[in-house]
Amino acid sequence: MYKVVLVLTSALLAGCASPAAIDKMTVKPATHSSLPNAQLKENVTIQSVSGGKSTNPLWVSKVGNDGFKLALEESLRNAMLLSNSGQSSKYTLDAKLLSLDQPVAGLDMTVTAAVEYTLTERATQKVLYSKIISTPYTATFSDSAIGFIRIKIANEGAIHENIRSVIEALNQLKLSSDTISMLAY
Template sequence: MMLRRLAMAGCAAGLLGLAACASPSNPAMMTLPATAGLTASSGDLGYRSVTTVTVSGGQATNPMWTSEVSNADFKTALENSLAAAGYMGSEGPAMTVAASLIDLKQPLAGFDMSVTSQVRYTVSQADRTVFDETVAATGTATMGQAFMGVERLRMANEASIRENIKAFLTRFRARAR
């Protein structure tokens, strides 16, 4: 009887430990959908001409520690955001977008978690740099969105990257006119 109780307690503790594991960011949740005012149209600089996107500075998530943003997930979100905004394609002179994740400031704990991402974006066309700026943006996830802290942190990471991409597109459109 005692052995059975110990086994059940061990299983319960193991399940609780699994429930607290950090999960990686979801590219779909970091992707900015087509947004009025941020969508390129024919004649705009970069309209359907971004052929290459590179991302650096991200980290893979360690399930035993905290949620992070990997290069592959950020790249997917950035490419999908650029496609939704009308920039991906090969219709105009080829452009490249390089994004370097400089910093991802995360809280250790909290009810409402805010994450600030800092990304340097460089947009080039042939041998000419047409945009080179560092963009900072904050995303927040509340207790009402997720009870588990590791899930709130992942959601705040995703919101921060999505807002960062939005700020990049806003600045790029303003400079490209």
Template sequence: MRRLAAGAAVVALMGLAACASPASPARMTLGATPGLTAAPGDVGYRSVTTVSVSGGQGTNPLWLSQVSNADFKTALENSLAAAGYMGGQGQPMTVSASLIDLKQPLAGFDMSVISQVRYTVTRAERVLFDETVAATGTASMGESLLGTERIRLANEASIRENIKTFLTRFRARAR
């Protein structure tokens, strides 16, 4: 009877260890990056006052890690702040991001996730930027032995790379 109880406890703990966890906003945030940071005089410098995010979904612990709207919004706002875009100077700008797709593998050693996000930047009801950005993030066995953790890490890397690509394209077109 004790062995049965001990076995059940071990199985229960192993099940908990394999639970999926949501993506972390801090790990999805792009820090200040040379060449992507706005300076006084640049379009959008400290002008983004509103950020909205849609299309994300919460994580079911029994399935795969996902990216929620709230976590993506936090990561995007923090990335925009680090790049010098958040603030109240100049004409207010709005950034809208719609998470269209998060292509995730079900299994694998190195797991790659492809995120597709449509970004729209407006100022005074004029669209300054409206594009869909796709980016890939990969997590290897060396980063985590647990598949659920590798998916989470790949999600975070994909969203971080997606934000980086968005900022790169926005800066190139807003000049």
């Protein structure tokens, strides 16, 4: 029994919290079900990502702005929504991480990410979509026996599901005829 406690204590002390992994937060092409919105296809640029926090290695895993932005960009690219030309895109997307609710401890750890997304038409600065998307993700003891790793897995899953949800919403977005006619000129 003493050896088991010693091994577990050593494993916990040797580990440090690390930020959420970009590849785990990124939505792959096969994980979203809808075709790209024809009006948004390759026409969206990420303008800003805010609200993230850096991970303190001595505390708990967080999601930083840079990692979130890279995961969002790659996800939009995979969904065929990201513009290749950047500044000449017709639309900009802002993402603000409002909260990343994390448990203090537990066998199953659920993290809920709340992100406010705003899609704006670049030419007119008209907001076409603005919504707070809240997504939970649970990492279980079977995912990892180590608590700070379960939190990291739950962070990554919550952001992944959040990005997947905004992609689905953007693909279902019906732009008004006013916006469509303005884009024709």
